[in-house]
Amino acid sequence: xxxxxxxxxxxxxxxxxxxxxxxxxxxxxxxxxxxxxxxxxxxxxxxxxxxxxxxxxxxxxxxxxxxxxxxxxxxxxxxxxxxxxxxxxxxxxxxxxxxxxxxxxxxxxxxxxxxxxxxxxxxxxxxxxxxxxxxx
Amino acid sequence: xxxxxxxxxxxxxxxxxxxxxxxxxxxxxxxxxxxxxxxxxxxxxxxxxxxxxxxxxxxxxxxxxxxxxxxxxxxxxxxxxxxxxxxxxxxxxxxxxxxxxxxxxxxxxxxxxxxxxxxxxxxxxxxxxxxxxxxxxxxx
Numbered sequence: 001x002x003x004x005x006x007x008x009x010x011x012x013x014x015x016x017x018x019x020x021x022x023x024x025x026x027x028x029x030x031x032x033x034x035x036x037x038x039x040x041x042x043x044x045x046x047x048x049x050x051x052x053x054x055x056x057x058x059x060x061x062x063x064x065x066x067x068x069x070x071x072x073x074x075x076x077x078x079x080x081x082x083x084x085x086x087x088x089x090x091x092x093x094x095x096x097x098x099x100x101x102x103x104x105x106x107x108x109x110x111x112x113x114x115x116x117x118x119x120x121x122x123x124x125x126x127x128x129x130x131x132x133x134x135x136x
Numbered sequence: 137x138x139x140x141x142x143x144x145x146x147x148x149x150x151x152x153x154x155x156x157x158x159x160x161x162x163x164x165x166x167x168x169x170x171x172x173x174x175x176x177x178x179x180x181x182x183x184x185x186x187x188x189x190x191x192x193x194x195x196x197x198x199x200x201x202x203x204x205x206x207x208x209x210x211x212x213x214x215x216x217x218x219x220x221x222x223x224x225x226x227x228x229x230x231x232x233x234x235x236x237x238x239x240x241x242x243x244x245x246x247x248x249x250x251x252x253x254x255x256x257x258x259x260x261x262x263x264x265x266x267x268x269x270x271x272x273x274x275x276x
Contacts, residue, residue: 010156011181015188017149024141026202031238040267050142057146062243064154076162084254090230092262098223102237111189124228131232132168
């Protein structure tokens with residue numbers, strides 16, 4: 001039971017965060033979009049600083065890992081920089097070209113029944129699964 | 137008020153990633169490994185997040201404007217173009233290589249800094265390449 005309790009609790013937090021953000025600001029909560037607004041958005045409180053404040057909150061909240069959870073799977077030992085850099089470049093470029101990532105398309109987009117987000121989520125799930133199958 | 141709500145949402149999102157162990161790339165890779173030793177737990181993360189999300193869109197649809205802004209800024213286009221397909225495919229490959237998508241990558245800056253800095257550094261460069269390319273296209 002506890003092996004699905006934590007994922008469900010985690011999902012509720014993620015869903016609540018996206019919902020409060022939507023109902024308060026009127027915007028979609030997508031991490032790749034917020035990151036790019038914080039970095040490359042036009043200057044201004046709403047366009048640059050608010051996205052950055054959200055992301056700082058995410059890092060702080062994410063640091064509670066291990067404090068809040070009974071960790072069941074150990075972290076991987078640091079892997080090759082080349083793998084991480086290749087992965088990061090593809091994630092950075094791909095999420096901008098495709099207008100979203102796991103949060104914006106996968107959670108928010110599917111919640112509002114967006115056909116673009118359903119398509120995007122199906123595609124990135126398939127290519128991610130194939131990549132794991134090939135590289136493992 | 138806007139700052140407090142934004143910060144609260146950010147922290148809540150990070151706590152959600154932590155509780156569900158999405159902050160750990162080993163768990164994410166186990167979830168993506170459906171032909172191997174599959175760990176399906178992350179289905180429940182997405183499932184419960186979407187249930188809450190569906191309720192919020194029902195509330196949104198009954199309201200004229202958000203609490204703290206003048207208008208809703210939710211995308212309305214439905215056209216599936218090559219950019220969406222190719223971009224999502226590339227993102228999936230990157231996600232499958234390391235087990236990090238953008239949110240968990242950010243939390244790795246604290247949880248596993250050695251990995252986080254390489255990954256997030258490259259995400260910033262990748263988004264920057266798109267930004268520059270897009271600017272050039274807009275000018276041309």
